[in-house]
Amino acid sequence: MRYLFKTDYRQDITLWRHRGDLFWYGLLIVVLLLIPYVLSEFYIGELGGVFVFAVAGVGMMLLAGYTGLISLGNAAFLGIGAYTEAILLAHGVPLVVTLPVAGLFTGLFGILIGLPTLRMSGLYLAIATLAFGSIVGTVFQKWDAVTGGFDGFPVPTPDLFGMPVQGANGIYYLSLFVLVVVLWLSANLLRTPLGRAMVAIRDSEISAQSMGIHLARYKTFAFAVSAFITGLAGALFAHYVRYLAPDAFDVLLSVQFVTIVFVGGLGSLHGVIFGALFVRLLPQFIAIIRDDLPFGIGRMPGLEPSLFGFVLVIVILFEPGGIYGRWIKMKNWFQAYPLKRRTSFRRQKSYARSERLR
Amino acid sequence: MSLFRADDIAIRFGGIRAVDAVSFDVNEGEVFSIIGPNGAGKTTIFNLISRIYQPSSGRLYFQDRDITEIPAYRIAGLGIARTFQNIELFANATLLQNLLIGRHCHSTVGVLSQLVFLPAVRREELQHREKAEEVIAFLGLERYRDTLIANLPYGVRKVVELGRALCIEPKLLLLDEPSSGLNVEETEGMGFWIEDIKKDLGITVIMVEHDMNLVRMVSDRVMALNYGKVIALGTPDEVQNHPEVVRAYIGGEG
Amino acid sequence: MEDAARLLQLVVNGAAAGCIYGLIALGFVLIYKATEMINFAQGDIMMLGGFFAFSLIAHFGLNYWIGALLAILLTAAFGFALDAVVLRRVIGQPQFAVVMLTLGLGFIFRAYAGITWGYDSVGFETPFTNRTINLHGLILGQDNVSIIVGTVLLCGVLYLFFSHTRLGVAMQASSQNQLAAYYMGIPVRTVFSLIWAISAGVAAVAGILLSPVSMIDVNMGFLGIKAFAAAVLGGFGSIPGALVGGVVIGIVEQLAGYFLPAGFQEVTSNVVLLATLILRPQGLFAEIAGKRV
Numbered sequence: 058m059r060y061l062f063k064t065d066y067r068q069d070i071t072l073w074r075h076r077g078d079l080f081w082y083g084l085l086i087v088v089l090l091l092i093p094y095v096l097s098e099f100y101i102g103e104l105g106g107v108f109v110f111a112v113a114g115v116g117m118m119l120l121a122g123y124t125g126l127i128s129l130g131n132a133a134f135l136g137i138g139a140y141t142e143a144i145l146l147a148h149g150v151p152l153v154v155t156l157p158v159a160g161l162f163t164g165l166f167g168i169l170i171g172l173p174t175l176r177m178s179g180l181y182l183a184i185a186t187l188a189f190g191s192i193v194g195t196v197f198q199k200w201d202a203v204t205g206g207f208d209g210f211p212v213p214t215p216d217l218f219g220m221p222v223q224g225a226n227g228i229y230y231l232s233l234f235v236l237v238v239v240l241w242l243s244a245n246l247l248r249t250p251l252g253r254a255m256v257a258i259r260d261s262e263i264s265a266q267s268m269g270i271h272l273a274r275y276k277t278f279a280f281a282v283s284a285f286i287t288g289l290a291g292a293l294f295a296h297y298v299r300y301l302a303p304d305a306f307d308v309l310l311s312v313q314f315v316t317i318v319f320v321g322g323l324g325s326l327h328g329v330i331f332g333a334l335f336v337r338l339l340p341q342f343i344a345i346i347r348d349d350l351p352f353g354i355g356r357m358p359g360l361e362p363s364l365f366g367f368v369l370v371i372v373i374l375f376e377p378g379g380i381y382g383r384w385i386k387m388k389n390w391f392q393a394y395p396l397k398r399r400t401s402f403r404r405q406k407s408y409a410r411s412e413r414l415r
Numbered sequence: 416m417s418l419f420r421a422d423d424i425a426i427r428f429g430g431i432r433a434v435d436a437v438s439f440d441v442n443e444g445e446v447f448s449i450i451g452p453n454g455a456g457k458t459t460i461f462n463l464i465s466r467i468y469q470p471s472s473g474r475l476y477f478q479d480r481d482i483t484e485i486p487a488y489r490i491a492g493l494g495i496a497r498t499f500q501n502i503e504l505f506a507n508a509t510l511l512q513n514l515l516i517g518r519h520c521h522s523t524v525g526v527l528s529q530l531v532f533l534p535a536v537r538r539e540e541l542q543h544r545e546k547a548e549e550v551i552a553f554l555g556l557e558r559y560r561d562t563l564i565a566n567l568p569y570g571v572r573k574v575v576e577l578g579r580a581l582c583i584e585p586k587l588l589l590l591d592e593p594s595s596g597l598n599v600e601e602t603e604g605m606g607f608w609i610e611d612i613k614k615d616l617g618i619t620v621i622m623v624e625h626d627m628n629l630v631r632m633v634s635d636r637v638m639a640l641n642y643g644k645v646i647a648l649g650t651p652d653e654v655q656n657h658p659e660v661v662r663a664y665i666g667g668e669g
Numbered sequence: 670m671e672d673a674a675r676l677l678q679l680v681v682n683g684a685a686a687g688c689i690y691g692l693i694a695l696g697f698v699l700i701y702k703a704t705e706m707i708n709f710a711q712g713d714i715m716m717l718g719g720f721f722a723f724s725l726i727a728h729f730g731l732n733y734w735i736g737a738l739l740a741i742l743l744t745a746a747f748g749f750a751l752d753a754v755v756l757r758r759v760i761g762q763p764q765f766a767v768v769m770l771t772l773g774l775g776f777i778f779r780a781y782a783g784i785t786w787g788y789d790s791v792g793f794e795t796p797f798t799n800r801t802i803n804l805h806g807l808i809l810g811q812d813n814v815s816i817i818v819g820t821v822l823l824c825g826v827l828y829l830f831f832s833h834t835r836l837g838v839a840m841q842a843s844s845q846n847q848l849a850a851y852y853m854g855i856p857v858r859t860v861f862s863l864i865w866a867i868s869a870g871v872a873a874v875a876g877i878l879l880s881p882v883s884m885i886d887v888n889m890g891f892l893g894i895k896a897f898a899a900a901v902l903g904g905f906g907s908i909p910g911a912l913v914g915g916v917v918i919g920i921v922e923q924l925a926g927y928f929l930p931a932g933f934q935e936v937t938s939n940v941v942l943l944a945t946l947i948l949r950p951q952g953l954f955a956e957i958a959g960k961r962v
């Protein structure tokens with residue numbers, strides 16, 4: 058077991074705990090940069106998809122995992138980002154402009170939905186965002202003058218500094234870049250007063266207020282940031298799918314984003330990556346084993362969503378810490394091996410906290 | 416030299432007059448206790464001061480400034496901190512993070528500089544950290560620094576909540592039943608801390624408390640409430656022997 | 670005259686659809702009042718109820734009334750088991766977890782129904798199918814009328830149950846104050862499971878009443894989203910509110926479909942929902958309050 062001796066307050070605010078961490082993160086980046094030279098195009102494409110979903114997952118994590126605000130409408134943000142990107146590119150705006158604009162424009166929608174929902178408690182918020190999501194989805198379908206309706210909308214190939222960003226590799230590097238930037242910004246956020254205010258709101262609004270935290274301001278901020286990041290993911294998504302269909306941005310997609318944060322582990326950025334890997338690779342895995350499954354289960358049309366549902370149920374019932382939580386526990390177990398403590402595997406008992414006034 | 420003054424404040428919930436025409440002032444540097452049977456309206460007074468409830472009549476003054484219309488989130492910035500009767504900590508954060516959230520009202524850096532973590536942000540973070548460490552040392556919480564609140568025993572959480580309030584560097588500290596749920600020794604420890612807070616840190620304290628030993632140990636003055644009304648105000652001994660107070664406690668409903 | 674009749678027809682159809690929303694919403698409200706959870710799978714439970722009835726009536730050839738009754742009981746038992754086996758475990762976890770849990774359950778129910786009954790719409794013969802009533806020239810489908818009448822009857826039964834039976838009163842007590850009810854010797858956990866059973870049973874009634882109008886299929890549970898609008902409009906704590914909310918939503922939706930351009934009907938309920946939450950979050954029948962410290 059590695060003991061960490063702290064000798065300086067600065068150690069707690071750097072992004073890595075010791076040099077080892079820095080080394081591993083660096084190595085990971087190098088490997089990720091080299092991967093396209095090793096793997097086949099198919100896997101590069103899949104990994105690109107994982108990055109896109111991871112970006113959207115970060116947006117969801119900041120909102121749900123850190124601020125405790127439930128959103129079942131983030132697919133709408135993704136859609137707004139995607140259409141903004143595609144439409145701007147079709148008008149000849151360069152990528153370096155469209156990408157941030159897609160994020161910022163979606164961020165405005167985040168404020169739009171954030172403001173009226175400030176006074177709502179968790180459950181109302183879930184319902185309100187669900188409604189928002191389905192309204193936006195209907196608009197995508199019916200407003201064909203702008204979105205092309207069910208004919209779809211082809212996404213132009215963007216140029217970056219004169220080079221076309223295309224193919225699996227192009228999307229891969231672009232998404233990786235955006236993911237790293239977004240993770241860096243979020244990690245910064247989480248070690249500053251902003252992030253702590255979000256956590257405070259999540260855990261107790263009443264005392265957050267008494268600590269001087271302006272609830273409305275920070276909740277709106279959380280929505281804006283979440284929408285901004287999801288909008289960026291939407292722009293990437295547009296390039297990833299290359300053809301926008303209006304019914305892609307439905308409730309199921311929103312549920313997938315929530316699954317990312319739940320399965321990965323609420324309240325951790327590492328969890329987002331695990332969750333995105335899971336959510337993107339599960340369908341692939343099913344596709345591979347589809348024909349080997351008994352009783353024709355593999356050809357069942359609802360297989361994928363039901364598996365998502367099933368995994369969600371299992372995770373919530375048995376491992377609320379998600380994959381990342383399980384990983385930490387296993388790591389501790391191995392490090393402490395002969396001295397394993399049963400208690401570290403036992404669930405913390407929590408009691409019903411009523412939000413109601415009696 | 417009154418630091419805080421409540422002038423004829425009242426609030427009702429449905430038919431209940433939870434606080435009814437209550438007036439008092441608290442002098443700078445004193446420990447002012449509020450006692451009274453369950454449901455007397457003690458916590459409600461705290462909620463009125465910290466602006467969670469809006470009084471239906473009356474005014475509140477802090478440092479001669481009318482704070483009756485000020486929103487709840489600005490109260491900490493003025494220098495009023497509080498604890499809660501049933502502990503309202505940030506349960507899924509570490510002790511240190513909880514204390515740092517207490518520093519929120521002292522942060523001055525802008526959103527964008529936080530997002531890119533400018534050197535100014537780093538500098539300010541270190542200052543907050545130093546203050547939090549001071550509080551940790553003051554309350555002897557070193558060994559729990561990186562523990563999640565959810566994993567701390569109840570008694571320690573009570574102390575953490577006190578610590579979080581101290582991180583605000585308040586001029587006025589509101590303690591809602593600081594000893595509830597603590598054993599005799601812990602309660603005594605709490606008493607010493609309250610004395611230190613008053614003497615060493617120079618913070619004025621309003622305390623709601625049921626434990627009369629603790630009240631007598633630390634209070635300069637005591638106010639007794641019943642059914643939202645003040646029934647006695649004076650030194651601890653005066654109030655404890657006041658016939659109305661005796662009747663409120665023994666007679667219960669009478 | 671022509672127009673007035675047309676309008677009346679729309680209102681009746683809307684009211685019928687609204688009764689269905691109201692019944693689903695009623696399930697939300699019962700569960701919410703008792704356990705502070707929202708069951709996002711309520712619509713899918715309605716779907717299951719419909720399919721149970723389909724199996725019993727169309728497959729096993731039971732009489733409509735007997736089949737319907739059995740299906741309702743079966744769905745209620747399912748609701749009871751769902752709470753006793755799954756949902757009881759998440760009491761005390763954040764509400765977010767409950768939302769996702771019930772959403773996940775909804776996906777599972779849909780897949781289960783898909784495997785068992787297939788993905789095509791099915792229906793069964795009811796006494797109300799394809800029949801009409803002629804009221805002084807106003808022609809109404811018996812299916813729609815049966816929904817309205819059935820809802821009114823069911824509400825009467827529920828009202829009597831909650832106000833006049835020991836169990837009903839115990840349920841009300843447990844919903845208002847768990848701890849006090851517990852100390853009075855009410856087995857609160859079982860009572861909660863029974864509340865889930867009633868909600869599921871009510872959902873099954875909705876599914877069965879709806880079947881002559883719109884058939885039964887795997888995705889009919891998405892009506893649940895519209896029922897949220899009903900519940901929110903009604904104040905999410907009030908049972909009459911849920912029904913009134915449902916009827917209002919149903920009628921507004923029909924009128925929007927008739928008077929507004931295509932596409933507006935789909936978003937009506939959601940727009941009403943958001944507007945309610947923004948303008949009058951306590952709903953028409955307020956029963957909401959903040960947290961107390």
Ligand SMILES: Nc1ncnc2c1ncn2[C@@H]1O[C@H](COP(=O)(O)OP(=O)(O)OP(=O)(O)O)[C@@H](O)[C@H]1O
Pocket residue numbers: 414415428431433451452453454455456457458459460500961
């Ligand atoms: N938000 C509220 N809504 C309705 N009634 C309330 C509310 N807050 C307090 N009350 C009522 O006001 C009265 C005073 O409550 P309060 O919490 O101030 O009592 P207290 O003196 O702190 O009692 P305890 O010693 O039990 O903490 C009680 O009758 C209580 O039920």
Ligand SMILES: [Mg+2]
Pocket residue numbers: 457458459500
């Ligand atoms: Mg109290």
